Amino acid sequence: xxxxxxxxxxxxxxxxxxxxxxxxxxxxxxxxxxxxxxxxxxxxxxxxxxxxxxxxxxxxxxxxxxxxxxxxxxxxxxxxxxxxxxxxxxxxxxxxxxxxxxxxxxxxxxxxxxxxxxxxxxxxxxxxxxxxxxxxxxxxxxxxxxxxxxxxxxxxxxxxxxxxxxxxxxxxxxxxxxxxxxxxxxxxxxxxxxxxxxxxxxxxxxxxxxxxxxxxxxxxxxxxxxxxxxxxxxxxxxxxxxxxxxxxxxxxxxxxxxxxxxxxxxxxxxxxxxxxxxxxxxxxxx
Numbered sequence: 001x002x003x004x005x006x007x008x009x010x011x012x013x014x015x016x017x018x019x020x021x022x023x024x025x026x027x028x029x030x031x032x033x034x035x036x037x038x039x040x041x042x043x044x045x046x047x048x049x050x051x052x053x054x055x056x057x058x059x060x061x062x063x064x065x066x067x068x069x070x071x072x073x074x075x076x077x078x079x080x081x082x083x084x085x086x087x088x089x090x091x092x093x094x095x096x097x098x099x100x101x102x103x104x105x106x107x108x109x110x111x112x113x114x115x116x117x118x119x120x121x122x123x124x125x126x127x128x129x130x131x132x133x134x135x136x137x138x139x140x141x142x143x144x145x146x147x148x149x150x151x152x153x154x155x156x157x158x159x160x161x162x163x164x165x166x167x168x169x170x171x172x173x174x175x176x177x178x179x180x181x182x183x184x185x186x187x188x189x190x191x192x193x194x195x196x197x198x199x200x201x202x203x204x205x206x207x208x209x210x211x212x213x214x215x216x217x218x219x220x221x222x223x224x225x226x227x228x229x230x231x232x233x234x235x236x237x238x239x240x241x242x243x244x245x246x247x248x249x250x251x252x253x254x255x256x257x258x259x260x261x262x263x264x265x266x267x268x269x270x271x272x273x274x275x276x277x278x279x280x281x282x283x284x285x286x
Contacts, residue, residue, distance in 0.1 A: 096154025
């Protein structure tokens with residue numbers, strides 16, 4: 001049966017993914033990052049909030065590996081804690097987008113009619129607004145705490161997985177095995193979960209990685225503009241925010257450059273994994 005084919009494809013997925021060099025590079029980078037931001041703060045007893053009153057704007061030294069910021073907080077500690085925040089935003093927002101988008105795409109593609117009209121037109125409306133501007137407005141109204149930013153980015157990101165699933169459901173529901181299941185009198189829920197969903201979910205795995213990188217970029221942009229994670233809480237975005245000052249950007253590069261490098265490396269690594277997943281599921285790459 002087709003769902004068995006999908007299951008067999010899932011079984012060999014990891015082997016095929018790990019044969020791709022860029023996937024391995026991306027996964028290794030992300031694994032190292034996750035290990036560092038979780039383990040090092042505990043092992044080294046790092047404090048990203050306490051100021052060293054004797055070391056304002058201090059350059060990197062033995063006492064402060066990456067120097068301190070303008071109020072004496074350790075940049076290395078803030079870099080690691082900021083990595084936690086950025087990764088939490090990326091993964092949590094992606095989960096919300098998938099949890100909202102996939103069911104809506106399934107409903108619109110399978111039931112068609114009024115469901116299709118309402119859900120797809122809602123997706124078009126959401127996609128017609130500049131997302132960053134809309135997020136800025138919502139954050140200005142409801143605040144810029146971590147849970148709010150995660151929810152806003154996640155809820156506004158549902159359109160991509162919904163459109164992706166919707167288009168695939170339209171194709172799958174025309175297949176003979178779905179028509180046969182309908183002819184046998186199986187219920188809609190049974191058909192959706194047993195025959196439709198396993199055969200439309202594959203492209204979503206690639207979109208998950210791109211959703212993560214997009215969410216991390218959005219949070220960094222918000223924080224850079226002063227509308228995201230607020231000090232004293234650290235994020236890579238609000239650390240890069242210090243580069244808005246000319247003196248800091250030129251003479252105190254340790255305050256913003258490490259966070260900027262981490263952002264770029266993380267986004268590239270996530271995109272490498274996403275591209276590899278997409279290639280694995282692309283029949284032309286087999």
